[in-house]
Amino acid sequence: xxxxxxxxxxxxxxxxxGVDLSRPVDEATRAExxxxxxxxxxxxxxxxxxxxxxxxxxxxxxxxxxxxxAVPFYRHPxxxxxxxxxxxxxxxxxxxxKDTGRLWHSDHSFTTHPTTxxxxxxxxxxxxxxxxxxxxxxxAYETLxxxxxxxxxxxxxxxxxxxxxxxxxxxxxxxxxxxxxxxxLSPPVAQPVVRTHPETGRKALxxxxxxxxxxxxxxxxxxxxxxxxxxxxxxxxxxTYRHNWNxxxxxxxxxxxxxHLALADYSHVHSRHMHRLTVLGAPCGRLLEAQELQ
Numbered sequence: 001x002x003x004x005x006x007x008x009x010x011x012x013x014x015x016x017x018g019v020d021l022s023r024p025v026d027e028a029t030r031a032e033x034x035x036x037x038x039x040x041x042x043x044x045x046x047x048x049x050x051x052x053x054x055x056x057x058x059x060x061x062x063x064x065x066x067x068x069x070a071v072p073f074y075r076h077p078x079x080x081x082x083x084x085x086x087x088x089x090x091x092x093x094x095x096x097x098k099d100t101g102r103l104w105h106s107d108h109s110f111t112t113h114p115t116t117x118x119x120x121x122x123x124x125x126x127x128x129x130x131x132x133x134x135x136x137x138x139x140a141y142e143t144l145x146x147x148x149x150x151x152x153x154x155x156x157x158x159x160x161x162x163x164x165x166x167x168x169x170x171x172x173x174x175x176x177x178x179x180x181x182x183x184x185l186s187p188p189v190a191q192p193v194v195r196t197h198p199e200t201g202r203k204a205l206x207x208x209x210x211x212x213x214x215x216x217x218x219x220x221x222x223x224x225x226x227x228x229x230x231x232x233x234x235x236x237x238x239x240t241y242r243h244n245w246n247x248x249x250x251x252x253x254x255x256x257x258x259x260h261l262a263l264a265d266y267s268h269v270h271s272r273h274m275h276r277l278t279v280l281g282a283p284c285g286r287l288l289e290a291q292e293l294q
Contacts (some may be wrong), residue, residue, distance in 0.1 A: 002050045003032050007040065012136040012258065014040035021048045021058050021250060030061050033252075037117075038200055040106075041258050042134045042241060045250040050121055055250075055275060059119050062252075063201035063279040066108075066115065076275070085120070085262075085274040101262030103210030104135065104235060106255045107278055109285075110161040110211050112189055115255045116281040122249045124273040129266030132251075133235075133242045135259045137204040140234040141194060144205075152193045156216040157207055157227075158288065160188040188293065190216045191285040197256050198282065204257040205234055217293060233261065256281070 005014045016036055019029060037043050050058075054246065056079060067080040074090075074097045076082035084090065087098035107115035120132075141149065185253050193215070195206040209231040212221035242263075243251065253260065 003029065003036070005036055008042075008044065008243075009241040011139055011239050011241065012040065012134055013042040013044065013243070015044045015046065017046065019045065021045055022050055022054050023275075025058060025061060032197050035063070037252060040139075041136060042243075042251065042253040044243065045252075046158075046246065048121070048250045049248060050250065052076065052082055055119070055121055055277060056081050059117075059277040059279060062117050066278040066280050070276075083276040083278070085272075085276055086090075087268045087272050088124075090160055098268060099117075099264065101132075101260065102264060103208070104231070104259045104261045105210030106137075106206070106259050108255075108281075109191055109206070109208065110159045110189060112285045112287065114191075114281050114284055115176045115278040117252055117279040118255060118260075119250065119252045119277040119279075120246045121251075121275040121277075122247055123275060124258070124271040125245045125247055126266040126270035126272055129263070130272045131242055131244050131263050131265055133240055133261045133263060134253060135235045135255050135261075136228060136239045137156065137206065137234060137259060138197075138202050139239045140230075141203050141205040144233070149194070149203075152205070153203075155193040156190040156285075157223075158188050158213040158216060158292075159191045159211045159285070160213045161211070188213070188288050189285045190288055190292070195256060195284070200257075201218050202257070205230065207231070207234075208259050216288075243285055 003016055003018045008014055014036060016033065017027070019033070031244050033043070056065065059081070065081040068075050068083050076084055085097045085100050086095050107118050110249060191206055193205070193207055194203050196203050207227065207230050212227060214220045
């Protein structure tokens with residue numbers, strides 16, 4: 001059966017049907033999926049019955065998978081490629097990933113090998129809520145004025161896991177020792193403010209409220225006004241898609257040209273349990289020099 005593609009919003013997102021990811025995917029089908037992913041940035045496969053092994057096998061068709069050594073505390077006990085995003089207890093203890101993703105961000109932009117693709121598989125979802133939003137960062141860049149685009153093209157920004165944890169109130173419940181270790185494993189990096197997609201050639205804005213601290217060479221105070229404008233501009237409704245999850249949904253998105261946000265629109269009385277894979281990206285950004293740290 002040929003793959004059918006149904007756009008989910010004007011700006012971003014498409015549902016793909018006619019493919020069963022629980023079975024081996026041939027190269028022609030993989031290429032068709034890849035093409036749809038580049039065009040729509042976020043793609044959704046409904047009703048997929050996936051074992052961890054099948055999810056991992058599909059993920060490897062798009063590149064090397066992260067084993068999450070930078071954030072090693074929340075991995076699947078048998079499959080380190082799978083990162084557990086869950087509000088279910090783990091080892092009898094409250095999960096520390098139950099409120100993951102509450103700020104807009106692009107996965108692992110605080111590293112020099114930020115994630116290319118993220119694949120999130122829904123195992124359990126509350127009866128109401130538990131939704132995820134996505135933003136098209138191509139459009140965020142392309143709708144800026146020519147003058148502002150010319151300015152931003154030349155800038156770098158500091159992306160920091162420490163910024164993410166300190167500005168996210170949900171991290172206050174996490175183990176301080178684990179957070180300190182995560183900071184040690186992921187020092188701040190400088191990323192281009194505008195990133196050129198290596199496959200499409202389009203430019204995308206590459207800043208986020210969750211992980212962008214300031215512009216390189218500027219103080220936080222000097223950076224604040226412009227960054228706040230860019231954060232708000234990037235997530236205008238006309239650039240976004242909100243996904244209402246069903247159990248067995250598999251989503252795949254392109255972190256090079258999108259941001260996402262997990263909304264706190266549900267009660268933890270109900271289970272929300274996800275298996276996440278991330279495909280390692282090509283080198284992007286650089287470690288900050290000592291004199292650039294403020």
